[in-house]
Amino acid sequence: MSVYQLNKLCHRTLDDLEFREAMKRDPQAAIAGFDLTAAERDTLLAGDVARLFEIGVHPFLLSFLTRYEIFGLTTEVYSERIRKARDPHRSA
């Protein structure tokens, strides 16, 4: 269920303006309400989007984090990191 929680957290960042502001202000506090493992929490707070992708967070949802530059994920940082993720569907 944790991956579901991570997906939900990303979605809420788009959908819930108050939550989005909380995520920008104090991410650690904002994510406290989700049922995550300690490792997932650390991965999130580190903005390790490659790892989040690899454990199953949907990339479309993950990209909401950079849309609002949560966890320091500017577009440049996000792009650089996600491009290093293991991709099960490599281009030919």
Next chain:
Amino acid sequence: MSVYQLNKLCHRTLDDLEFREAMKRDPQAAIAGFDLTAAERDTLLAGDVARLFEIGVHPFLLSFLTRYEIFGLTTEVYSERIRKARDPHRSA
């Protein structure tokens, strides 16, 4: 969509205790928040469950109204009325 609204109203009578109390106290006020036609509102307030069934309210949901005796629908009254409804699936 009105039949959907009627189904939703029945379901809320089971699921939402405050709404259920409001339905017992002042049904006319309680149903004001639903997008219903005037005819549907009258049919509801009259407890005309046969008619509600015939226009498509699901009988399982409809029976929530008698479970809490909304609109004066004691089990006896409900049973007598619904048994007169046109049934598309008559017993053999």
Next chain:
Amino acid sequence: MGEVVAGFGVPHSPHIPEQVKKQGPSHPVVPRYARVAEAIAAARPDVLLVFDCDHFSTFFLDNLPIFAVGVADRTAGPNDRTPMPRYEVPVHAALAAHLRSSGVEAGFDLALLQDFEVDHSIMVPLHFMTPGMTIPIIPIFINCFVPPLPSARRCYALGQAMRAAVESFAQPLRVAALASGSFSLEIGGPKVAPGRRQGVPDPAWVERAAGLMQGGKIEQLLDEATTERMLRAGNVSAELLTWIAALGVIGDRLPEPMQLQPAEGEVYGIWRWN
């Protein structure tokens, strides 16, 4: 390689837990559930595939699937204000995900359900039969209440696809199917009994359908159990589709002598071979 080791079918009246609590073990349903419970224990399943019709509790008419599979680590219930204890129950997420993927690949359009509780139709049987809640379940939901319903043949084929998926699963799990539902029951519709909110309009159909199962006449059952025929037996009588799906898992094996309560619209069934 998973293995299907048994199949079961029971009813799930929401009034029974409270009645039994008051009346104690002299209540007639107690030995009926107990007999199935013993058979479940003897089959030692690692997972129970529960074929279920939701009663507008897990789903509503806003987004109502024909078929759905619960894929999560656990669920809880009842979520429909049934007077009975509240339970948490583990779900076998890995097998559930495999069943769903395999089913979609086989052309069954199975909705993904990840954040959900279940109603009395799952919790009443578990309360009586596996109250320890230690056997993981996988709920497979079938729309039996809101026409258009899936056909009996499609539900049977779904069961067959689930069986094949169990057998292609990497771990050697013992899996049993459990169907939950009545054969004849009207709730809140024109066929209720006088002075009642429900009724059992068609005891003869209970005997007919159970008789076909008892005799292993599955093709005949699939022919006869049309939506029209099932709804003549009561507006929630298409709960029979849960049994038909379970039969798809079970195959052509014969049940032990079934416990029939035609006047109550109910049947208890045990298929055991392993």
Next chain:
Amino acid sequence: MGEVVAGFGVPHSPHIPEQVKKQGPSHPVVPRYARVAEAIAAARPDVLLVFDCDHFSTFFLDNLPIFAVGVADRTAGPNDRTPMPRYEVPVHAALAAHLRSSGVEAGFDLALLQDFEVDHSIMVPLHFMTPGMTIPIIPIFINCFVPPLPSARRCYALGQAMRAAVESFAQPLRVAALASGSFSLEIGGPKVAPGRRQGVPDPAWVERAAGLMQGGKIEQLLDEATTERMLRAGNVSAELLTWIAALGVIGDRLPEPMQLQPAEGEVYGIWRWN
């Protein structure tokens, strides 16, 4: 007796309405959408069947259907914070209910969606092509984002079933199919362009898939458009399944010369015969 009179396919980038608002009619998408809009107007449809992939806006992962049909009197959107005007649009509830019933009878497990809004993937195309919002739509949702996906063959068969259902509808409606989606697009995944949040990983696949449509080689397209192949073209490239479902409605007719933007992963298509 309803009649299918035309088919169309377009992309739906959520950034375009705002860009066009700033840049005006010199924006390159304006004439592309305009050409399809003219063809829609010329086909005079009474109803638009819109094959769509939801972007976690109408559905979420809690209860995610493989296929769903919107059955309501109206819908509205976008519901996903896309910067563009908000619209209400009528839905043809009677035909939608008939399509769903017929589909379920034909063995497609179509979820019922009654209380919903839609996202940019429906509203961007309508904004550019039918901004009056006077033609009733019927949204048919396909899960293109969360594997397991339905196969291309099953989506095509769904389209064929929808066509048969249109033809068995009692009223003489003119119905057109509209597909909405990209052929190659990666959003937020490893195949994004350097320094970007998205990318177009596979322009060659855009030309290949469009070329097969252009040549009427549907069987070949159904063989080649595996989940694996589509996802190699980008993580949301299985939006192609909306086009494949629309082709099921259209049959073996050939399109007018298609507008291809391989570098953008996008295609605009027009099938007209009546």
